[in-house]
Amino acid sequence: MAGKIVTISSGKGGVGKTTITANIGLGLAMLGARVICIDADIGLRNLDVMLGLENRIVYDIINYIEGRCRFRQALVRDKRFPELFMMPAAQTRAKDAISVEQMKSVAHEAAQMVDYVLIDSPAGIEHGFRCASAPAELVLVVANPEIASVRDADRVVGLLEAETNTPARLIINRVKPEMVFRKEMLAPEDVVDMLAIDLIGLIPEDPEILTASNRGNPIVLNNGSLAGKAFLDIARRLQGEDVPFAPLKPPSFFQRLLGSH
Amino acid sequence: MEEMALTLKGTQQGIVLRPLSDSWEDVLQGLENALQDAEAFFRGGRLIAEIGHQELTKDMLAALRAILDRYDMELWAVLSDNETTIHTARTHGLRTRLPGETVGLLPKEQSAAAPTLPDTTPPSSVRTDLGEHALVVQRTLRSGQSIKYPGHVILVGDVNPGAEIIAGGHIIVWGKMRGLAHAGALGDEHALICAIELTPAQLRIAGFFGRPPEGRRRKLVPETAKVSEGAIVVEPWHTRE
Numbered sequence: 143m144a145g146k147i148v149t150i151s152s153g154k155g156g157v158g159k160t161t162i163t164a165n166i167g168l169g170l171a172m173l174g175a176r177v178i179c180i181d182a183d184i185g186l187r188n189l190d191v192m193l194g195l196e197n198r199i200v201y202d203i204i205n206y207i208e209g210r211c212r213f214r215q216a217l218v219r220d221k222r223f224p225e226l227f228m229m230p231a232a233q234t235r236a237k238d239a240i241s242v243e244q245m246k247s248v249a250h251e252a253a254q255m256v257d258y259v260l261i262d263s264p265a266g267i268e269h270g271f272r273c274a275s276a277p278a279e280l281v282l283v284v285a286n287p288e289i290a291s292v293r294d295a296d297r298v299v300g301l302l303e304a305e306t307n308t309p310a311r312l313i314i315n316r317v318k319p320e321m322v323f324r325k326e327m328l329a330p331e332d333v334v335d336m337l338a339i340d341l342i343g344l345i346p347e348d349p350e351i352l353t354a355s356n357r358g359n360p361i362v363l364n365n366g367s368l369a370g371k372a373f374l375d376i377a378r379r380l381q382g383e384d385v386p387f388a389p390l391k392p393p394s395f396f397q398r399l400l401g402s403h
Numbered sequence: 404m405e406e407m408a409l410t411l412k413g414t415q416q417g418i419v420l421r422p423l424s425d426s427w428e429d430v431l432q433g434l435e436n437a438l439q440d441a442e443a444f445f446r447g448g449r450l451i452a453e454i455g456h457q458e459l460t461k462d463m464l465a466a467l468r469a470i471l472d473r474y475d476m477e478l479w480a481v482l483s484d485n486e487t488t489i490h491t492a493r494t495h496g497l498r499t500r501l502p503g504e505t506v507g508l509l510p511k512e513q514s515a516a517a518p519t520l521p522d523t524t525p526p527s528s529v530r531t532d533l534g535e536h537a538l539v540v541q542r543t544l545r546s547g548q549s550i551k552y553p554g555h556v557i558l559v560g561d562v563n564p565g566a567e568i569i570a571g572g573h574i575i576v577w578g579k580m581r582g583l584a585h586a587g588a589l590g591d592e593h594a595l596i597c598a599i600e601l602t603p604a605q606l607r608i609a610g611f612f613g614r615p616p617e618g619r620r621r622k623l624v625p626e627t628a629k630v631s632e633g634a635i636v637v638e639p640w641h642t643r644e
Contacts, residue, residue: 296545296546296564296565304548338561
């Protein structure tokens with residue numbers, strides 16, 4: 143049976159698509175699934191860096207499309223989990239180097255090999271986004287709890303509904319509980335209410351996420367962290383497990399003392 | 404008043420032009436006038452020319468396109484039973500048949516390529532005939548999505564920021580109206596905009612224009628916007644005891 147193709151998208155840039163792709167990919171691998179992560183951000187590849195696999199790249203997705211290598215050769219095997227692979231984007235090419243049909247065929251070929259194919263979509267709603275979302279059976283739409291991001295996510299959901307009718311689930315990234323409690327940040331409920339799609343993940347803001355990504359050791363590998371657990375929960379929910387959402391932690395007494403109020 | 408040379412009618416597929424005059428020049432002149440009168444409504448739309456058996460030459464087609472270009476409109480299809488016209492249209496890359504059923508947004512009579520559309524709309528004029536046609540849509544209207552319809556628009560769902568509804572008649576939103584609403588877009592100042600939560604980015608009725616006051620958080624009750632003494636006023640929906 144072919145694996146499930148899931149695209150991670152957002153419209154707006156910088157909301158955490160690539161970080162989320164890397165962490166969910168690893169999370170699924172930690173749960174024992176076979177996974178291929180495809181970096182569809184041709185020309186601005188980052189997924190390899192976050193997974194700590196940059197120095198192992200030999201071929202990329204464009205090389206494969208152009209017939210310069212075989213499918214397996216374009217895959218980079220993860221150094222921690224032998225059943226996790228990444229297909230890198232070409233850094234020296236542009237988005238139009240791949241067509242929607244080609245991306246579909248790559249994704250379907252990948253799905254023959256593994257349980258999950260995760261596609262890291264580029265920002266924007268143009269050709270790159272269309273390529274990345276075309277093969278998807280499910281799109282995870284990433285939004286930060288800020289107006290601009292929510293609006294762009296809304297646009298993405300609208301395009302998916304209108305053009306491909308692909309189901310979408312929501313990941314809210316960079317939630318700061320103390321700001322939510324002070325009513326300085328959109329609450330997750332507000333975001334869900336506006337976008338009217340089901341929530342699949344709620345990632346608290348954590349500076350550790352950034353340092354972990356910079357080191358090529360995504361935070362999901364760190365069992366103790368809240369953010370790491372939130373990513374693993376998403377992987378579980380993708381596998382059909384019913385994992386309740388951890389309630390936002392109200393600010394502690396000290397945090398309130400230190401806060402500006 | 405001069406006789407109308409054409410009718411224009413909004414459908415799901417596009418705006419349908421049907422000539423009433425045999426003179427192509429009159430038709431084009433009439434079209435130009437109609438587009439001018441309600442530019443906001445037509446801009447960016449696509450036109451379906453239902454020519455009947457009239458023979459349309461390359462030059463006639465070019466003249467039509469020249470006008471549409473000025474209003475940022477696209478000539479999308481030419482429907483005709485004249486072989487020459489069909490051939491001319493095809494060689495110019497135009498559709499000569501409409502695609503079958505699309506998502507059921509419109510009353511059935513207007514959806515498919517029915518050559519015998521009942522001609523119930525009055526000739527295009529500034530005043531739409533309110534109470535004539537209404538489009539009922541049940542979904543969330545998301546950022547970047549737009550509904551344009553010459554009659555009333557009733558939306559059961561939310562209008563998110565960045566989405567817009569432009570209607571010739573009233574706009575009724577059974578949900579949150581947070582985008583842009585333009586009622587009476589063909590010039591009717593009697594048009595209303597109603598919503599359960601009326602917190603739009605902007606309201607327009609006919610040529611009038613309004614923005615909600617900034618910063619103030621009102622209690623959210625159903626409200627109605629209308630034009631009164633030269634300005635858009637918003638009133639809470641009155642319920643009787």
